[in-house]
Amino acid sequence: MAKRVVVSSAQKSAARAMVNRSTVTGRYVSDSVRKIAHARVEAVSGSENSRVSKVR
């Protein structure tokens, strides 16, 4: 079973920016960075408490 690594949207965006940059400069980008850039998006349900805190 594959182990799961959770990344934030900022980390994914940063990796994507570097992958895009590498297409211009030709700089090497590791597979790990490419995996972060293409991270699968998974929706999770927010708890009621988190919503309530936003309302307040």
Next chain:
Amino acid sequence: MTTLPTWSVWLVSLGTPLLTFVGVLVAQAISRKGAQELETRSRREETMRNLRWAAELAVKDDERMADLGVAQLAALLESDLLDDSEKGFVEAALDAVYQDPEAEIEQLGEDVDVVQYIVEDNVVITDEVAVDEVSSDTNTEDGEGGHG
């Protein structure tokens, strides 16, 4: 009495204002070039300040702040304000953002599933109203309690 040849009279009478005009043009060009250099320098300083600010934001724990920082860094990377040597600083800042998951992925090897969670709010609007009502009821009760 000294007499000048005709051509020298024409040369002096036309050449003097012409030379003055050319001198003014040259001075203007030099002054403009200096102003442009000053503008470029101040713009670069401002861009480097933005870079520092964006880099600090990008590594913050607050996700919205980090998103803003990374967006700024990505914009700087694509802009013409920085040259290639300065864009190296932006790349270094972006590298730092995903350093932890990158190391984790390299440690885990090939069999790894990289996921980004997006929180869905599934609470309906009536719940928000309920929260407001509760808070206003609580205030009313407090107020009544204070007077009674």
